[in-house]
Amino acid sequence: MTGSDGVDIRRPVTAPAEQDGDTAAPVSRTRVLVRRFRANRSAVVGCGLLLAIIIVTVAAPLIAPYGPAQIDIADRLSGPTTRHWLGTDTLGRDTLSRLMHGGRVSLAAAGLAVAIATVLGLPLGLVGGYFGGVVDWLLDRVADVLMAFPAIVLTIAIIAATGPGLTTAMVSLGIVYAPRMYRVVRGSTMGVRREVYIEASTSIGTPHLMILRKRVLPNILPAALVQLSFLLASALLAEVTISLLGLGALPPTASWGSMLGQAFLEMRNNPSLAVYPGIAIAITTLCFNLIGDGLRDAFGRETRKES
Template sequence: MTRSESVDIGKPVAVPVKEDGDGDGGDVAAHVSRTRAVVRRFRANRSAVVGCALLLLIIIVTAAAPLIAPYGPTQVDISDRLSGPTAEHWLGTDSLGRDTLTRLMYGGRVSLAAAGLAVLIATAIGLPLGLISGYFGGVVDWFLDRAADVLMSFPAIVLTIAIIAAVGPGLTTAMVSLGIVYAPRMFRVVRGSTIEVRREVYIEASTSIGTPSLMILRKRVMPNILPATLVQLSFLLASALLAEVTVSLLGLGALPPTASWGSMLGQAFQEMRSQPWLAVYPGIAIAIATLCFNLVGDGLRDAFGRETRKA
């Protein structure tokens, strides 16, 4: 029997597959067709495309900083401190005479990598636990759900600062702490999506013929929860970037002389009255990167959310 179902990003949709272990050519063709449809809808979203392009540009520029930066990130020139934009220093220098443009590029490497590390840890914890909790249910689900409730009852940044205070400052410590704090948010999305998939008829059919749970999770559940997971990843990256800025601004993240956008803001605040422009450049970079993550997330949500699949 044929059934059409419109996808809500919070409600994954059944993907019909045969229980032959590998599927057939028709399944592959259908999958390719759906992927092309999602890509086509994403490309039709101009805001998402612009956000994606800007984000890629930022990543490329920051990754290539050692090759294109005019100076070293810790190169000091006291005789040229707090200078405005010049031919030698396009964005001026900071209180120690370090080139602002160079530190902005190197700082982006640190901030984006730190945000990625936090989200990677959150995903590594929240994704498998969400799959286990949503699929198997029972006492395990109840315990993990209550644990997530407890962790999410505290503001993420406050709990992160508390962990840093107990362990010690440092960017790696801060991002690991943030990853642990964000894990329940990923867990919630994965658990809810898995519960919806578990109710589908084809999951019951797979279970009734003795398909191993691990295979069901890998081939039946994971493809259906992927859209919601990708959207959540994009929003978590934006949130993690702002969190890195906050902890570095407070002196608990990137420590001198390491440059990050948050530490650059913290140093700029010390010269705010005399040289307010020092805070403008990292502030603009943070705002653009965060906006790009959100635009990409909105584009992915719309692209996947309008998907129609037949089962």
């Protein structure tokens, strides 16, 4: 059906953001991606829970009822009471307070490991996927060697050579996780490298560094962000494992992994000591995975639409 001016009035009017040219296009795409992410209720719930956990752990020095190393021998191994809502450990330290402070340590450690993996893996993946040739072959062989060993086993081997400690453990873990980020970025870069607009930029003499920064990097960021969220979940579990073995956070520093390690020693006397950090670890890991799924679905639909 047409109006008096001959325009089909049944056709939906194009949004202004799509008519304004290149300036409004990035804003419109960002809004679309945000809307797709918000449509995934599980991802939104995971994002909300993770934000709440981060706020509580960051504010632990202000809101925790006790210090993480404050000892009360008279109330050691007590159950939940009005003074200690989640009970106390073998030295009478408040479990709730240590849980809050331990979250700061565990999340910061996971973030450090993933940051190192990203700083190493992302630029190397860009270089290897874009230039190819001998550089790509050498980087790929190094990645193959590092990924041939289980991440935890290789991290423990590095710690054995350098000495225990949370910072050392997370730096080692970041190096071990770098090939995982490298592989994702390299694969995405190789796909973008074959696009026509990359060939056009190369043919007119655009410097390779500018092409990587302005053309390739924005297009591989979605895949890198999804990988980053999954690496955070994996790094958190790795920190828990390393600290549980006594190679990460050292006493009296509280972390979720060290709390689990101490709880195992008192499993018969007070099994609840392992329940609370275990729940915190499970919920936080689930949040990272839900956010990763939400990002993958949002960016995945964008990729399918463009292809």
